[in-house]
Amino acid sequence: MATNPKQIQGQLRTRAFSRVPASVDVERKSFGIIISTETPVRTSIRNPDQPKLDADDAYIEVDEILLASGLDFSRTVGMPLVDCHDTFSGVNTILGKVDDVRSVGTEVHGTAVLNSRNADLITDINDGHYNQISAGYGVNSYEIEHRDGDVPVAYAISWTLYEASLVAVGADPNASVRSAARTIPDPTVSFRNKPKPKANSTRTKRKLEKRTMDESTLKELIVAAEDAVAALEEAVVAVEDAVAELGDEAPEELVERARKLRNEYEEQEQRKRKKRSDDEDELKDERKKRNDDEDEKKEEDEIRSIRSVAKSYGLGQLVTDLAKMGTRSSKIREAVGNAIAARSATADFSAKPSDIEPRKRSAAPVLDTSAIYARRNGLTK
Secondary structure: OOOOOHHHHHOOEEEEEEEOOOOEOOOOEEEEEEEEEOOOOEEEEEEEOOOOOOOOEEEEEEEEEEEHHHHHHHHOOEEEEEEOOOOOOOOEEEEEEEEEEEOOOEEEEEEEEEEEHOOOOOHHHHHHHHHHEEEEEEEEEEEEEEEEEEEEEEEEEEEEEEHHHHHHOOOOOEEEEEOOOOOOOOOOOOOOOOOOOHHHHHHHHHHOOOOOOOOOHHHOOOOOOOHHHHHHHOOOOOOOHHHHHHHOOOOOHHHHHHHHHHHHHHHHHHHHHHHHHHHHHHHHHHHHHHHHHHHHHHHHHHHHHHHHHEEEEEEHHHHHHHHHOOOOOHHHHHHHHHHHHHHHHHHEEEOOHHHHOOOOOHHHHHHHHHHHHHHHHHOOO
8 A cells, every 4th residue: 555645636646667668769869668558556546435535444455457448648649758757847857758659459659759958868768778667647537346355456447648757766656746737636436346245344334325125135035034043943953952862971061052052042032022022012103103193183184174164153262272272173063063052042033024124224315405595595484
């Protein structure tokens, strides 16, 4: 695992590859280079199952493979040839450029061309003094393959090549070089397969994850559990039969162990029965609560219906008061009925329709203009 794996996040990754240049053209100051291969390199990457960066398992150790078929060529045209990945100290550390970057089988090749300031290096390169090339790259997407008994393999199915460097001594393949001018985005991660869950983590994962299963899967689990219970009971009975067959010849220690085994089995069965009983009681309580909630809603609806009728008789407040006292709807309905009946009994029904004189609208007064004229002119006596 890397000494400081957290430095990998957002940084340029490097890996060195040592081989004598395939071809050197002294006149053109150029030489062929192998930038990367699909050789696995042990390194550390972000744990896709752990979102917290400060967690102990925020990074996992993997064997990284740069797939030649996954190279993104968007940054390879005229990319720089750098002195030991020093891309932040100015142009003086740029030795030249790399042209004709291409995938050749499982390798990535290119042609390095020295600039005029560093042209004299071509003689030493031709003599094999600088035969180590290191790639500066960033991974866009990983595909993880888990292996039993070993770290996972992280296939870089999409990665970007930013520069190639001449290095005097091969750097640690797990190292990363910080770039002040470039931030490498986090890679996306997919899985070729998933590891088998550990026994101590299965229960926790089942609690945290919402599991879905079809009827056949559930049936298989039940059958397996029933078989396990039956096998345990058969084993206990077989032990007891063996002890009984030996009789007095059975060692006391083995007899005691057999007795203890039976007691443990009985205790286990008792715990199961108690759990089933508790589960049944809990189910009954839930069912009772659900029924109570339904009854309460029906009661509220019934009281609301009674109140709407009672209001037409001026008895709405009676319903409200009785409901506050916790009176059941049947009793409220009875009380409202009695109140309506009592009012009907006190009403006067002895008067005949002919005795009831309707209220008349007063007619407008008729003005006698002749009388008014006579009074004003003193003509009246």
